[in-house]
Amino acid sequence: MDLTPLVPWAIFFAITFFVWAMLSLMTSKSSRAAQRLDEFRNPLLRETLRPGQEKKQKGVSAVLQKAAPAISKALEPKSELEQNKLKLRLANAGFNGPNAVPIFLATKVALLAVGLIIGASFGFAKFGTTQNAWMSLVIGGGLGFYLPEILLTLKIKSRQEKIFLTLPDALDLLVVCVESGLGLDAGMRRVTEELKDSAPDLCTEFALCNMQLQMGRSRKDVLHDLGVRTGVDDMRALAAILIQAERFGSSIAQALRVQSDSMRVKRRQMAEERAQQTAVKMIFPLVLFIFPGIFVILVGPAAIQIMNGMLQ
Numbered sequence: 001m002d003l004t005p006l007v008p009w010a011i012f013f014a015i016t017f018f019v020w021a022m023l024s025l026m027t028s029k030s031s032r033a034a035q036r037l038d039e040f041r042n043p044l045l046r047e048t049l050r051p052g053q054e055k056k057q058k059g060v061s062a063v064l065q066k067a068a069p070a071i072s073k074a075l076e077p078k079s080e081l082e083q084n085k086l087k088l089r090l091a092n093a094g095f096n097g098p099n100a101v102p103i104f105l106a107t108k109v110a111l112l113a114v115g116l117i118i119g120a121s122f123g124f125a126k127f128g129t130t131q132n133a134w135m136s137l138v139i140g141g142g143l144g145f146y147l148p149e150i151l152l153t154l155k156i157k158s159r160q161e162k163i164f165l166t167l168p169d170a171l172d173l174l175v176v177c178v179e180s181g182l183g184l185d186a187g188m189r190r191v192t193e194e195l196k197d198s199a200p201d202l203c204t205e206f207a208l209c210n211m212q213l214q215m216g217r218s219r220k221d222v223l224h225d226l227g228v229r230t231g232v233d234d235m236r237a238l239a240a241i242l243i244q245a246e247r248f249g250s251s252i253a254q255a256l257r258v259q260s261d262s263m264r265v266k267r268r269q270m271a272e273e274r275a276q277q278t279a280v281k282m283i284f285p286l287v288l289f290i291f292p293g294i295f296v297i298l299v300g301p302a303a304i305q306i307m308n309g310m311l312q
Contacts, residue, residue, distance in 0.1 A: 015117065076105060092231040093155040094201060096208065108148050115144020156231065159201050163232050166199035168267060170206075171238070171260035178253040184242070185213055205230055219246060234263050 077083040083101070090100045097103075119140020123133035170191050177187035189210050192203040205226060212222045220243050227236035238259050245255040 076101075088228070088231075089152060089156065091229045092160065093152055094159055094204065096229070104148060104152070108145055111144035111147055112141055113144070115140040115142070115147075118144075160230065160232050162199070162201050163205070163230055164234060165267070166195070166202050167232070167234055167238075168260055168263045170195055170199060170202055171256055171263065175253055175256045175260060178256060184219075184252055185210060219243075234259075234266070 077086060086101055086104070090096075090104060095104070116137060117140075119137040120133075122140070123136030127133040127136070173191050173194060174187045177190050178184065182190065188206045192206045192210070196203045208229075209222050209226050212225070213219060223239040223242050227239035238256075241255045241259055242252065244250075245252050
């Protein structure tokens with residue numbers, strides 16, 4: 001029995017069901033009283049649940065914001081350890097919002113559905129109801145499911161590298177601010193204002209630290225969270241040095257200067273290491289592309305003369 005004519009109808013009903021589910025999730029709004037109770041439980045939701053803020057959200061972000069809690073239940077981590085690991089990965093990528101985990105999991109589910117639809121459309125339209133068609137469906141779903149993980153890993157590496165490269169300059173400016181009479185909190189605020197264009201990721205972390213300090217958290221916890229949240233080893237070392245300086249009453253400016261000098265030396269050593277690796281990396285293009293041309297130019301005439309002499 002040929003099932004090829006039923007494939008367009010199956011795709012149509014799948015898309016219709018998906019759109020209906022999304023619309024039903026979007027229209028199921030909670031009352032204002034329930035929102036106020038959620039605000040009292042989690043103060044961070046006050047910015048996201050304001051009536052004026054909800055009108056500004058449009059497009060895909062608004063859809064994910066409303067439908068994420070229901071869609072992400074299927075992929076929600078069962079244990080607290082796994083949930084903390086996922087939160088840490090998202091924090092390393094710069095996603096510190098309270099809805100970061102549901103939105104990420106909902107994105108994986110949505111891309112899984114899109115990948116299945118695209119894979120099924122391509123496979124059944126080209127191969128019919130064969131094994132290759134089902135294989136294309138599985139490949140499309142797998143690519144859609146794991147694409148957010150790949151993008152998140154690339155985002156984490158890119159952000160950590162940016163923080164690592166901009167941290168010595170920020171520490172130099174912070175040393176100047178602290179030595180001129182400003183406190184550590186005011187110095188971090190000044191660094192955030194001065195370097196917000198050249199180092200946005202680092203300034204975002206410093207701004208978050210200032211906000212947490214203003215909310216009443218202890219400086220030890222704030223600095224520890226800063227090192228864990230960024231995932232950069234040098235930031236963890238800086239946080240440990242500042243915690244020890246505050247505990248033992250030593251000079252914060254001196255500790256910052258020592259850390260800045262050590263990071264600058266480390267960055268110079270990494271540059272020298274990469275410069276030494278260029279000689280090894282250039283061997284492959286030399287052997288594959290340059291040496292054959294030189295060989296033909298130098299040996300070609302002599303080989304032609306030898307061949308002519310042998311023929312005579």
